[in-house]
Every structure is written in structure tokens, then in C-alpha cells.
Amino acid sequence: MTVPPDDAAAPVVAFSDRVADAVERKRTQLVVGLDPRIDLLPMELRGEAVLGRPSAAAALERFCKGIVDAVAPYAVAVKPQAAFFEALGADGWAALEAVCAYASGAGLLVIADGKRGDIGSTARAYAAAFLEPRGSEPRLADALTVNPYLGSDSMDPFLAACRRHGAGVFVLVRTSNRGGRDIQDAILSDGTPVWRHVAGLVREWGEDMLGERGMSSVGAVVGATVPRAIGEARRAMPQAIILLPGVGAQGATPADVARAFTSGPASALVNASRSVIYAYRESDDDWRAAAGAEAARLAAEIWAAAGW
């Protein structure tokens, strides 16, 4: 699987190196999740949203762009959640495309949260949809969250996109929800949980995908709500960038995630979604100002907890 880059004159910068550059330049490991729910939008946008799907999609787009502007100085990436856009069909997809392009323009990395996973030509189509240039247009996102249940061959097209186009993936390993136990914590015959086995696969998949800073473009999702798993995940996947959701609304704190950072300041990213984008609900500020303030606060707290 040594696929040459499309254009040998333009060297491909590994996703993990782009993360490291951005973390060091901005001094933040915060990722802001864009989970735009119409029922939680600020009133000025919610009014628009009831006028049908095109208006609702326009409201989501305006909201997400406002959040991007507000958090851009404090976040290394945004993580748009595909589901909320898909719920508005084609109009929603157009909004997703607009938001991703806008965030890139604002100097943010874009991690599409799609949790995709399929096989053969279908997996290739997902890689094309999210991680590869689309004709004359740039790719939708810099990285994609992916579900490992279908195994190695479901990963191959994503890995090829990492190699060829400097994209990244974050593989679900141990998720932040209660139901994460049902399959991920089932105990294998060697006494380890299923998620630990998946971590081993992630390590293999990412082994020959190291950037110049020593981290791999094949990352892992490990819920910040499962602190005892974080240190073990770090040891099992020393070169994976660990994406930690669950801080904020889901109850985890920046201190819970400190153990993820032992491989370097850019070896983990911490996602907060609702607690940032809907901060205005607990504040007297304008929704943009409230999101910016909460992002700044969290970013500083995470930076301190990471200890670099």
C-alpha cells in the first residue's frame, strides 16, 4: 500500500503534523463539536428554522459559522456532526459543506464526525465523500471518525486517503456513552476487553503512517468519561492522537484527560460540544461571545492539565 501522492511536486504533510503545528501555534488542544440542534439555537435563528428545511439548513449554517468565528482563536479544530445536517436532507448537506469550507478558511482543522464504516467500493466512496478532493473542490474535511466493527479492509480506503492526501482518521475505540460497555467492554478469551483488542488494531493500522513529529495520522476516540481507560489506551496506542469526547455536558473534566497527553502536547485532542456552542443558555452574553468565552476557558484549562 505505497500509493504515491497525486502530485509529486507538492509534498503531502501528514495530518498528525498539521495537528502538531496547529496545537503549538495556537497553544490549544480544544476541538469544538458542532452539533447544531434546531431546538437549542438562539431565538434569532430558531425563528428562521421553522419555515421549512431550506430555512432550517440556512439557520444551522449561520449558527455554525458564528460559532466558528467565535472559537477560532481558541480551538485547533471543529468537529461537525454529520447527523444533524443529514436530518435536513440535501439542504443540510449543502450547509455541512459550507460550514466545513468556512472553518477551513478560518484556519481550523475540520474533523467530520460521521462514524462511517463499510467495505470495498462503498468504503472507497465514503473516503471520497469526506477525505479526498472533489474534482476542482478541496476535500470536505481533514479527518473523519470511523467505526472499526467491519475490520481491516473497511479501513483500507481511509488509510489510502491519509497517505495520499494528508488526511486523518479517528477510530472509535472506547466511546463515552453508557452503552459503550455492551460490546466494547465484553471480555475476550485472553482476559482483555474488546476495546483493547481494537486499540491493538488501531496501532497496527497506524504504524506506517507516522508524521515527522512521531505521531500517526490514525487516531482513536476514547471517551473522557472513562478515565481508567485513558491511560491504558495511551499505552496501547503510543503514537495515536487520542480524541477525547465527553468533557463538559457529558460530565468529564479536563483533569480526567491529562493521562492522554504523555506522548506530547499534540498527542490528544479534547472535544466539547454542547457546553461550548450552547454556552449562551447559561450566560447573559450574546451566543457568539458566550461560546468564545467558554472555549477560551476550556482551552486554557486543558492546556494546563496536559502539562506541557
Place this chain on the structure above:
Amino acid sequence: MTVPPDDAAAPVVAFSDRVADAVERKRTQLVVGLDPRIDLLPMELRGEAVLGRPSAAAALERFCKGIVDAVAPYAVAVKPQAAFFEALGADGWAALEAVCAYASGAGLLVIADGKRGDIGSTARAYAAAFLEPRGSEPRLADALTVNPYLGSDSMDPFLAACRRHGAGVFVLVRTSNRGGRDIQDAILSDGTPVWRHVAGLVREWGEDMLGERGMSSVGAVVGATVPRAIGEARRAMPQAIILLPGVGAQGATPADVARAFTSGPASALVNASRSVIYAYRESDDDWRAAAGAEAARLAAEIWAAAGW
């Protein structure tokens, strides 16, 4: 989780009963997978597709509608593969919506192959995107393929859609690809493979979702390429409709899947994609005629193998 239907005057017909009605009326258990790849389209459509994304999406739509017309008499459902539409962005999603509506109008059930899976409000958004009425418009699909790796709470919104709206889900249990081994065949401490554990969860999730014909609206995906798993899956999930991909281009035969039908003629559905929709490539017929002929041939062969 006893959610009343939206309108008590219009009783909700369980998805499994709608499958049973359609199977018996049409005497077929064939599902035709709509995997529209531009590079495999008939020449008359491929020309259109190179003119940019809107034209490419229009070509996919025309192709899929032509296939729907051709196979409607011989298939119980179509299974559009979301990835191939997403690869064309918002234009592709508009085409997916048009194809799903067209297939419903042609009397086919629609199983969206999205392999979605997420948690909390995100899972609810996926259920809304695929399985729930969208304002004044009907739902996109009758059923959705879902990935179980995130566990029970990731399933809840889909189960609610089954109950409230007569939708169905097909949970990935043992997939047809080589990499299916990597996680699904890992052996648990009780000596059984992970997929067998997932089958147990599917049985639980579907237990209180039985239709009048005794089958559940929570089905399972089991690859036809893994014949030894089919009988075991049938026993582990006696009331799940088993969706069997892998017949045709992936190498399995109708005889391989016979064991899935022991719970009744509508207790399993057999998917073929490329071997039907691209049948023209092995034929002198028009692409529609070739697809119709191959669908008719396969449907009869499966019906005979099912033995009802």
C-alpha cells in the same frame, strides 16, 4: 419505552409485517442493492456524469430509477447505499431522496444502507434523517442498516422509530467481508465469537418489537459469504429478519442462504447489488432489461432455495 404512535387513529403496521406482506404477494425475498458507481454506469449515462457534480448526481438518479423500474416486479426492496450518493455531496443527497421516493412509489420497500451508529441526540438525528417523517414529507426509508459497536443506548432512537413509525433496522452482526474476522470473530471468555454476543443483543433489542406474523422489526445483517454463521445466527435470533448480502459479485449462492429461512418465507432477505444492477456488462441486452432478467432469475432461485 412505550411510545404511543403519533396518531392513534392510524395504526402503525410493523415493518416485519410489511416485509411479510410484500414477500408473500410478490413471491420474492430479493433485495436489490443500489450501489451506483459512475465508472460502471452505462455509457449513455457515464457521458453525463463527467460534467460536474450536479450532472453526475442526475446520472446516478436516472440510473437508479431505471433499475427500480426494471426490478420492481421481482424484488421486495431496494437498498440504496448512502456512500455513493454522499460522494456527490448535497447534489448526491438530493438524488438519494429522489430515488428513495421513486422506489416507494414503485411499491418497493426501501432499506437505506447507511450503517449509522452514534449516541444521544446524534443518534436521534440519524433516526430523524432516515426513519421518521420529515415535516410534511414522508420518511426517507422504511429501514436502515445500523452499526452496533456503540451499544444499547445508540439503538434506542432507532427502536423508538420502529415502534412509533413502523420502521425497521438491520443491525450488523457478521459481515460478508474478509475483515469481518478482525473484531466480529474475536473469541470471548465464554468461547463464543463477538458476533454471537452481538446476535444476543439484537435478540434482546427486538424482543418487544414483534409484528403480527411473529417476526421482529429489529433485523440482522449476516454475510451470505459466511455460510457456517447463517444457521447459528438463525438459532440465536429466531425472530430477526436476516438480511444476507454477498450473493452474486461477492461469491455466495442462493443455496448458501437456505438455512436463514427456517423461521418462515419472510424471515430472511437476500441482497444482490452489482450482479443485478450492472448485469448489462455481461449481456447484450439494454441495461434495464439485463437488470430485470437477472433479478427475475435470482428471485426465482432464492425462492426455490428458501423452500416455502
